[in-house]
Amino acid sequence: MIEPCHDVVCSFWSYLNQGPMTLTIILHTLIVLPMIWIYFDEKKRLERGDLPNE
């Protein structure tokens, strides 16, 4: 499951690079997931109506 790192110098990021696509999927998730939280946060505020309408 866990693959050894094959690079010249190994580091945190090269260990995350486990098999194809792993690293980049992790980074994408990191970027996109919190947007869901932003969505619900905004929704809550809109429903409360304490925002100037933009």
Add this chain to the structure above:
Amino acid sequence: MEEKVSVWTSNRFWRRSATWVTGVASVLLIFLTFDSMAQMKMGSAKDIEKKIDRRIPSPVVINYTIDYKLDPYRGHEIPIIGGEMRRPEGGIKSAYEKKEKFFGRDDYSEKEARELIHKGKLTIQAKNCMDCHTLLGNGAYYAPDLTKAWLDPTWETLAPAYNGKEYAIAAFLQDPPKMAMHERKMPNLGITKEEAKAVVAYLKFMSAIDTNGFPRNFGKIKGAVDARK
């Protein structure tokens, strides 16, 4: 207005999202840059003594033979400095043992070697090499790639007549039209003898940089890609 307003049409939501995405991508890039910088630091003569591989090795590699071979462990070609040895995990790596004369010497100290490549890099920039050639694949496409120029078979054929390929390359650099090999020739850029030596040192040093296997199949003149099938 009175009916419920969707978050999807909220300017605020998109502004926050854009800020978040930009911010986190920038922060990731900065972290990755710190890591890459650490890995790309120029190695030292000590690393070579201890046979530790570095992506960008110490300039003292000009004292050693340099080759470019397929390493099954890494899955692509890697520079082999000073002869090859087996990796404990399988595949091959540099042995840092076999030396060769470079302008008559094979005992350049770290300081001397660094000074040499410093002058070489300055000359490469001052003469605008990058606006005809490519270095590490970047530059203009009017003249050949110089990434592995030191290892190019052309110089092997010229070497005997000049007593070694470093002399052949240096002679070429000082008066390229005289040794022109093609109609599209390099102009005379007024490169002095010292500058030529420094540039050759830089080219040799550059051929020892680990470029993740670029250029692929370098030097296999007949049937490169297909030959390996």
Add this chain to the structure above:
Amino acid sequence: MQGSKLYQSQELAIKYFTVAIILFGAQLLFGLVAAIQFLYPNFLFNTLDFSIARMLHINALVVWLLYAMIGAVYWLLPDEAGIEVVGIKLANIAFYILTAAVAIVVLVYLFVQIGPGKESTIWFITEGREYIEAPRWADIGIVAVVLVFLYNVYATVMKGRHTGILVVLMADLIALAGLYLAGMFYTDNIAVDQYWWWWVVHLWVEATWEVYVAAVGGYILIKTLNANRKVVEMWLWIEVAMMFGSGILGLGHHYFWIGTPEYWWEIGALFSALEPVPLVGLFVHVLYDWGKERGKGNEIKNTPAFAWLTVETFGNFLGAGVWGFMHTLPQINLYTHGTQWPAAHGHLAFFGAYVAIMISAMYLAVQGKAGLERLRMTKAGWWAISLISVGVLLMTVSLTVAAYTQTMVERGMHGATWEGYFIAQANRWFVQGMGWRLAAGLAVIVGYGFLVYDLLTCAKKQPVEEGEKEVAAAAA
């Protein structure tokens, strides 16, 4: 519309546009020299070698786009903020300093060309690093001038209206200026050198400039189509999210082979594969707006500006999207890196993404200067847009043929050696590709002639309508 009276800042914008269009001509001229040298290597040999012609070609490109970008900002800034630009005197002085510096750099490039391998060359003649060859003293000068520009933008927006477009521009311009600093140092380590060099080149061209274009494009949509500001601004934020989301880490696609760690393969591959997504979004958006406005009786207020904006949408998509994706994945980039592929991609992408929109902004200025309610396309304008767009597209296609030949012969069959390189360069298909490129380049130059003529005269050649008579008479 502020009538025929212009803000001082808009007068300054016209000066910037004038220098930009002259440098555009210089870019085409030196490109022509370089294109001829590919076919006839002895052309101007030892007088204006390929390296010098090519350096002037790409530097003129970058500098004229920056001039046009600054010009466009000075044009829209007072209009958006609703007040005259703060520190307009300083801005005028900065313009003359910048232009003098550019002139000196060009003269040094042309007549000194190269220097000895010493630090002094880096400081006074050339830095020898593709796209940012400008010597160190000029770098520092540019930074100073850009600081003045940033001060003007920030001070003006603080005092005037804060529109969404301006907020995006402010954030983007500071990133754009800051990134230039990444390209201003010297190191012996060529891998590190190129690592930071890409911060300037990629993060300009594929991130900050793209966002700049999205912001200015939004302004042009409002001005020409009377598009709804709220809609434009919301889309602007979505575009920012998508462009920076893919573009910043898309930097990885330049880090496959320059001595960087292997993990960049993955980051570069997937993030740069996503770079066309915002372009698809933009495309759908423009299609939607066009479809909605159709039949509403909404007239386009500036036909040439809108036509160039359309060219920008398609050119950006084809040049950056299609031609980019053809060779961006590491598996194939291993064989295309350092061949004519990037040249093919670069020509169409730069034209589509930046040249077209900057010309669009210039037409907006022409309209504003003449104080016309509506600007229509003239015959010369049609010739300009057709010759330039078709010319660049044809140039790209011929370069692609050459690129494919080179990849196949040099990389596929001959192992990337010097011998392989020259065998590929002599291949019939390669040479013919270069020939067609030259022909297409000539067409672009003719188109440029029409463009300059049209920018100078189109305001006077408008069909005169009732109610516009006095204005037209005043302009003439």
Add this chain to the structure above:
Amino acid sequence: MEYYIQDIPSSDFLSIFVVSALIILFGMAYAGFFTLVKLKLLKRFYMLFAYGSWLVLVGLMYYLGELLRVEPYTQKVLIGAMVGYLIFPHIVYFLLDRVHNRFEREPTKP
């Protein structure tokens, strides 16, 4: 790493360039047809063309994976991304529709 970059025979180069260009073009065709039908500028019948383009797109992406000799796992991720792309124009259209409806009913432009 060995699994990541395999040698590609030069006879495959042309197919790779053509297929990757077609991927972007069919991606645009899908989004274009979809939007035009939704805007009622084309008859509903053309929606078939939109989804047809998407199907061709998936086929091309699979073929590109084969040509680039990617891992079976990567191949799956690629097809997964295509499912994501199926939804993308829907989202864009949904957003545009909402935002236009919301703002265009208000008194025009400040």
